[in-house]
Amino acid sequence: MQYEKYSLLQLVDMIKTHKVTSEELTRYFVARCEEKKEYNALLEIFDDAIENAKAMDKKISEGFDGKLAGIPVIIKDNIFYEGKKCTCSSKFLENYVAQYCSTVVQKLLEAGAIIIARANMDEFAMGSSTENSAFGLTHNALDFDRVPGGSSGGSATSVALGLAPLALGTDTGGSIRQPSAYNGIVGIKPTYGRVSRFGVVAFSSSIEQVGPMTKTVADNAYALEVLAGKCTHDETSIAAPIDFLQNIEKPIKSIKIGLVNEVEAMLCGMESEKAYKSAIEVLKNKGAEFVKVSMPSFSLALPCYYIIAPAEATSNLGRFDGIKYTKRVEGADINETYSKSRSAGFGKEVKRRIMLGNFVLSSGFFDAYYIKAKAVQQALIDESKKIFSVCDAILLPTTTGTAFKLGEKKDPISMYKEDYFTIPANMMKLPAISVPHEKGENGMPLAVQIMGKEFDEKTIYQIAHAIEGGVHGI
């Protein structure tokens, strides 16, 4: 059996109907992980996976029917799984072992998932190509010479290679959606507050979310139902109905979709224009209505992101000081130890953002940068509210084009621009899903993005499902 050809939902059903055991599935996917090692998508394959699968089979035989009973899952390496290493692809945490379980891992385990591996990423989730990992870059699943996108590049390549039917990523500015687009899979950044951040190593706390990465839209909705929910450990998590599969098969007739003038102007002539236009056609044919809307601050989301995210990152990464975490380089005094340890422990991109964050928070600059960026963020939120008073969702491209070549983007600014279309959803705290659609001239996948109202994942899943064309098995 080639289990990688099945969707998550199909595998769940096969386990439920005893067509396959968790042990068989886990052995199969673990072997596949070993086979595809040259992609460097994974940092570690857990050696207790098969044992856990056997135990799960026993539970299943005793009547356990968790939503992910027996299903192999891969997690991004910034998510704590107690007793397992969690490195964030940083030398600083090279041998760091998670001391507790994150809420999302807890939920996966409670649902019966078998976590088989941890996936490579850009160091501390800072990057858009997974080239910023201290443990080597990851390759695109469809073209070995291309980037998988980032920062959840390891997770995206894993799903696309069929190393597991589900991987978790985190999305701070597009880190789930962009690599999903580049690898031809489905990824969602849920509404801020939808999924607990407890136990996820923080980069930019006010905008990031954990989300599922899968081959199909329905798989994705199913997996998010496991992850979502108010968490007592996370004040910013919010209780809202978990109803993602409710409308997924419903026709999209008369659903109103917003097309943003500023985005269309920008997109003109880009590789992704093809996917965007074709998606409009598909949706139109299925009865969706389109509304032209304006979001004047759209282009400001990116620069604001590069103020707010580094500011929070600077503070979040302060704890990696060489005292409590592994990368200590002794100096003459405590301050020198701090600076030597941090110089040795962090990679270039992380240092760049720490410097940037410190600058924008410094006295004398705080008002001009941080406060202003927060004001623009509010303006974006206000604009989105206005737009959502006349439509149900917004259609956007996910990226400017297909995956670029490894080593192609040397200039950090050109790399930052990768997230031009994805960052606004983070800044506005709204849910956005990337769904593969069309291919570029090079044969690589393109994708579109649907952004929804706060906590209205239900509708964007419905629209994404319509674009996908109801593909189930791959």
Added chain:
Amino acid sequence: MEYDVVIGLEVHAELKTKTKVFCPCKNEFGGQPNTHCCPVCLGLPGALPTLNKEALKLAIKAGLALGCQINELSVFERKNYFYPDLPKAYQISQMVRPICLGGHLKVGEKEIPINRIHLEEDAGKLIHSSDGSVTMIDYNRGGVPLIELVTEALQEPHLESAEEAVEFLEKLRQVYIFTGVADCEIEKGQMRADVNVSIKPKGSSAFGTKVEMKNIMGFKAVYRAINYEIERQKNILSKGGVIEQETRRWDDNAQESYTMRKKENAQDYRYFPDPDLLAVEVSKTVVDEIRREIPMLPEELKEKYLSLGLSDYEASIIVKDQNLIDFFEKTLKLCSNAKAISNWLLGEISSLSKDDNMIKISPDDMAKIINLMDDGKLNRSVAKTIFTKAWNENVDVEALAKTLGGNLSETELEEMIVSIIEKNPKAVSDYQNGAEPEKLLKWFVGQVMKESRGKANAVKAEEILKEKLK
């Protein structure tokens, strides 16, 4: 040249909550190092704080007791700096929108204005090995809730002397203990003060350069540190020098301070709102509920006691001790003779409870004894006997008063006095004509006590004697 002294205080007090401010770990002094810790207070990656509502309530209570405004919306911010006792490399504190604003505390006749009180988390503790080669960290204290009160030194009136500063701290400590907000045990570091001092030529409106001294332990040390700093600054100015803005460390053993950090090396804390915590909304209803829980404060109680006829000295002693207040208040509910309660409290009770600080007589028994005396049914010496019995064992005060004879009734007393007067005509005439009537009156009282074997009420006897001897 004469100088005006301007003193500002920043006072940290550990709140008396069961658990820490952002996690469910125990808020308890001591314990094996690093045993009252969890991912949150250890600042482990991915851990998130959640606000302890009890800490918020106590902070509000402290603010209300000091007449502060309670902000309907307050915000936690991150104060970023590196130090090994600070596991996240930032302290969760409040900057732009603290929980409490304004307020004041009376020192002498001055209402010293308070700038703010905010809620924050304490840091861990560094323990240096005796040879100085190793520093260990104990995070048990990390995450303990603190309130920081900042006085308003730039307004009038402000603190102008070490005496006033110490009085402010003592009064503040009383308020915190009184309202149950904090225990403020100095030796446990539960109350710590940063002091800033500046001086200016007398009458000048421009403020001098302020020098800060951080984390001074104990009020006596505060007193000495301030006086040392005033003298140091005066010395510099008198020699034509300039005061440098700096942070100094007070060494109470050496009785001197030394430079810790100059202005140019001042920390930039890069405050910004903590994205992990929601803004705190406090409704008027909640504030009113908390306000109702605040007991009368020492100043108010003292006023009340003075009005009940206690002396300033008596009232001051009682309001300093919660045990005494509790006993006094409870007894007062059963017996209206405040002065007598105070006499017993500061006399017999204080001396018997000196060692263990335990009052072993119930307010109920105390009230009965005083009431029996006031009704003339018990004289002082029998009352004392009953008091001692009641202190040591469970007794029925009223029954005891009867068996120990209680007092002569007023008629019996009068009859006895008449008979004594009749038996001593010489003493009577000496009293009426002699040089020392007071002395003779005492002698008569003595006779009454002797004849009644102590069962007469001496005060009453004296009254009757005066009347009969006219």
